[in-house]
Amino acid sequence: MSNTKETLVTAFALFSLFFGAGNLILPPLLGFQSGSLWWLVALGFCISAVLIPLFGILAHARLQGTIYDFGKKVSPFFSLVYSFLIYAISISLPSPRTAAVTHEMAIAPLFGSSSLLTSIMYFVLVFVFVMNRSKILNIIGKLLTPAIILILILIIGITLFSFDFTFGETVFERPFSDGILEGYQTFDAIGAVVVGGVIIISINLKNDIASYEEKKGLIRRAGWLAGLGLFLIYAGLIITGALMHGAFEVGITRTALLSGISLKTLGGTANLFLSILVGLACFTTAVGIVTGTADFVKYRFEESRQAYLITAIISCVLGVVMGQFNVGYIIAVALPALMFIYPITIVLILLNVVPEKYASPKVFRAVVITTMLFSVPDFMGSIGLGDTIVGLQSYIPLSEFSIGWVLPGLVVFVLVNLIEVTLFSSQKNQ
Incomplete structure (x- = not known):
């Protein structure tokens, strides 16, 4: 064919x-x-x-x-x-x-x-x-x-x-x-x-x-x-x-x-x-x-x-x-189920697409945990408990758009990779 x-x-x-x-x-x-x-x-x-x-x-x-x-x-x-x-x-x-x-x-x-x-x-x-x-x-x-x-x-x-x-x-x-x-x-x-x-x-x-x-x-x-x-x-x-x-x-x-x-x-x-x-x-x-x-x-x-x-x-x-x-x-x-599980699914998909050197087990764990934590306010908002977390949401970028997990997940992805690169370089120099 x-x-x-x-x-x-x-x-x-x-x-x-x-x-x-x-x-x-x-x-x-x-x-x-x-x-x-x-x-x-x-x-x-x-x-x-x-x-x-x-x-x-x-x-x-x-x-x-x-x-x-x-x-x-x-x-x-x-x-x-x-x-x-x-x-x-x-x-x-x-x-x-x-x-x-x-x-x-x-x-x-x-x-x-x-x-x-x-x-x-x-x-x-x-x-x-x-x-x-x-x-x-x-x-x-x-x-x-x-x-x-x-x-x-x-x-x-x-x-x-x-x-x-x-x-x-x-x-x-x-x-x-x-x-x-x-x-x-x-x-x-x-x-x-x-x-x-x-x-x-x-x-x-x-x-x-x-x-x-x-x-x-x-x-x-x-x-x-x-x-x-x-x-x-x-x-x-x-x-x-x-x-x-x-x-x-x-x-x-x-x-x-x-x-x-x-x-x-x-x-x-x-x-x-x-x-x-x-x-x-x-x-x-x-x-x-x-x-x-x-x-x-x-x-x-x-x-x-x-x-x-x-x-x-x-x-x-x-x-x-x-x-x-x-x-x-x-x-x-x-x-409500989608507001919690979809961000985790998106993150898992993206982490499995990026080059493997940027997606170590530590990166996976840190980004997924961060995504889960920052999906909670969106989840609570979807079940009518948004009033209890209004103060918290004001500190989370993009939270007003119900995608408050995006920037924290991205920041953690970059930070953990930078830490791993730094540790690798220091071990190599030793």
């Missing part, structure tokens, strides 16, 4: 990995609420929803391992706890959200059934597929992504050429940082850490790509192509939402807005088709999350089939419990 063709195939695989159907509901409302500052919101959103996840893939290319390898330099115990925490969040929030999106976009408009019934049937089917693995999901996935992309390109194109370039007022006080925080809700950085290894394994299975540098070069090229595709889709959906500022009521939900935009641009038939496609794509995502979680627990318990079964059951029960709630509620519930 030629380098160009191999790059394009890998880029599409990467794009499909991050392009979760549940993520589609986020950019339109973000644009709808951002007004003329849509471009600033889009930039922030794409930093956390596109750039950081792609760094996660580059980290996987270096590590050639699993999620457990991301935090090993901090300590094996930390890495194990972090891994379990990530999987626990995955089955508790993004997996149930796929059921909620499916209900609101594809089931309720057609059948008017209750969200609880949808959630039960949805996760019964998820359990059946998890326990009886089939290639049919991979085949469906490969067909669904191109179909959804085509419809989205039509929606974006029709909007750009049919609507006047007028924008409403923004509701965001801090558009850039609000865009970054909304990007957390895609769970794409977590997705990169959890399932990015799939791409590495696929490349390793190809005999014509032998050396480490060839693999790294391929992933780098494919990564930038996939990132460009994600950026164009996300930015396109954000500006589409911004141009629709007068077409819908202010309090519209994320799913209703996406359906409404599709209806206005493509008509009823295409809107129905998009809803069904999104529902199917959500289902494949849920099966992937539950299967990946069960596989990890099975591996940690010495390939125990019973551990796999119990994990699958717990995952699907959690899915039923959380999946019956509306999408907005699940997103609101997810925020």
